[in-house]
Amino acid sequence: MRLRELLRDTLTAEELESLPSGFDVVGDIAILEIPDAFRPKETAIGTVVLANLKHVKVVVAKDEPHSGELRTRTVRHLAGEQRTTTMHKESGVVLEVDVESMYFSPRLSHERLRIASLIKPGERVLVMFSGCGPFPLVIARNAKPSEVVAVELNPAAHQYALRNAARNKAKQVRCMQGDVREVVPALGSFDRVVMPHPEGGEDFLDIALPAVKRNGALHFYDFLEESEIPQAAQKVKQAGNAAGREVQVLGSTVCGQIGVRRYRVCVDALVE
Ligand SMILES: C[S@@+](CC[C@H](N)C(=O)[O-])C[C@H]1O[C@@H](n2cnc3c(N)ncnc32)[C@H](O)[C@@H]1O
Structure with a gap:
């Protein structure tokens, strides 16, 4: 589901327009891209995503893109369980991943x-x-x-x-x-x-x-x-x-x- 549909009751129409509409789900962790202007509302955004997506148990926001030789990054916890590791299923394979x-x-x-x-x-x-x-x-x-x-x-x-x-x-x-x-x-x-x-x-x-x-x-x-x-x-x-x-x-x-x-x-x- 698109983020904008989920947040129709949380953000104004103008705010919805400027919010990136897609997000990644790795295992049961939803990873959102939250522009700085939305920081005061990010916990509310995370809470709505958690409440509406049954398979999601953790919601985080990207801090920075992957960087450095090892392509690591940090995320900010928004809602749900406090963890960055998860099990992700893809093409018949189960992968344990740490999103940071x-x-x-x-x-x-x-x-x-x-x-x-x-x-x-x-x-x-x-x-x-x-x-x-x-x-x-x-x-x-x-x-x-x-x-x-x-x-x-x-x-x-x-x-x-x-x-x-x-x-x-x-x-x-x-x-x-x-x-x-x-x-x-x-x-x-x-x-x-x-x-x-x-x-x-x-x-x-x-x-x-x-x-x-x-x-x-x-x-x-x-x-x-x-x-x-x-x-x-x-x-x-x-x-x-x-x-x-x-x-x-x-x-x-x-x-x-x-x-x-x-x-x-x-x-x-x-x-x-
Ligand atoms: C874009 S990531 C791809 C990871 C994985 N193949 C995937 O698709 O999820 C690039 C990877 O290259 C690794 N890497 C960077 N320089 C390397 C080097 N000189 N030798 C081996 N691995 C390296 C990074 O640690 C990182 O995990």
Whole structure:
């Protein structure tokens, strides 16, 4: 349900117009975006959301967007239970998530299934920047890879990924904690490498490309303005040239809007 419908009796028509209408629900935690002007009313807003959404037990507001190398953030508690951890279900997988100490977005569920649908039985897959494990676990559950190796720098996210792999009995998923620059060169080569780190992921193409087997696949994510979208494919081609690998771009998928005319884009490429 849209936030504006829920708050018709709490805010004026003018206030409703300037309130962001959508919000995320991760497990049983609703995460709202509350502009500063609404701060005096945020507890009332949280209370209405809690009272109207049966499956929601906690309501928080985003403080800042995810930031820093580990993509963490803080939230303000508005209503319900005092916690930031929850169990989130997606595509047959149950994920334990802490909405503060690690990145997780439920909006990427379609994209994760899209990647899983491309995987052929027996593939060895590398997920760089794997967080608490959504990409590796959705892949393991919805495709038939021989192995999925997941590499994540954030120690908290890695601990959750280990628990999530065990919880989902995903024996083909191997979670490793560390910097992809140090970990990936020792892992051998993969049929497919997934790079879900759109903020600065291009700085890691020199690590990802050598890890792709000949005629393997690469999925590179980027954040771009609408007019810049073709640049994502160019970045992969240029990195291919620098690495001495021929790159055939198979397509660019817009897999989400992250701001005004700003998009999350995935480049699917064949690396010869
Ligand atoms: C945008 S988040 C994606 C998390 C997860 N794949 C998801 O979709 O929910 C990017 C992740 O990359 C991790 N990261 C950043 N630099 C890294 C590095 N050098 N090596 C490994 N992981 C890194 C961050 O800690 C963060 O969890």
